[in-house]
Amino acid sequence: MDPAQFDGHVRRGPVDTLSIRDASRQLDAVTRYVAQAREDLARREENGDFPVLDAEKSLAFARAAESLSLTDDAGETVAVVISPAVLEVLEDALGLLQGEVNRLRGITNTVTTEELRDELNGRMAP
Numbered sequence: 001m002d003p004a005q006f007d008g009h010v011r012r013g014p015v016d017t018l019s020i021r022d023a024s025r026q027l028d029a030v031t032r033y034v035a036q037a038r039e040d041l042a043r044r045e046e047n048g049d050f051p052v053l054d055a056e057k058s059l060a061f062a063r064a065a066e067s068l069s070l071t072d073d074a075g076e077t078v079a080v081v082i083s084p085a086v087l088e089v090l091e092d093a094l095g096l097l098q099g100e101v102n103r104l105r106g107i108t109n110t111v112t113t114e115e116l117r118d119e120l121n122g123r124m125a126p
Contacts, residue, residue: 001033003068017069020078030068032082037065037083050088058093062086 001010006029008022023030041061044051052059065086070079102108 001029001036001066003066006030009024009099012069015069015077016067017071017077020070020072023068023081025072030118033069034066034081034083037061038085040065041085041089044066052092053096055093055097061089 002017004011006018006022006026008018009016018026018030041051044061049057051057062082065083067080067082067086069077070081072078
């Protein structure tokens with residue numbers, strides 16, 4: 001799907017944008033558009049390519065994934081719509097990188113991906 005097909009689509013450099021008003025009228029199509037990232041991730045993993053296991057591949061996957069910036073009436077970006085697959089890949093890669101940083105610092109306690117997600121989501125007790 002080409003994002004230019006959305007009513008009100010504006011391309012700002014590498015970023016595809018829609019006003020909140022335009023996006024709300026096309027919400028089903030917007031969600032299908034960003035959901036393509038999950039399909040791409042499934043294809044990659046079927047072929048043995050796991051972006052989550054490599055920080056550079058994770059960033060490349062996130063940059064290449066379909067997303068839309070939503071703008072207010074003043075044209076300012078107020079939200080970015082991405083697939084949960086993109087968020088999961090980035091969260092998992094962050095967890096691996098945190099483990100590597102801990103290892104380099106000599107910290108032996110490890111944090112699971114779920115614990116890291118809880119911390120990022122603000123659910124972990126201080």
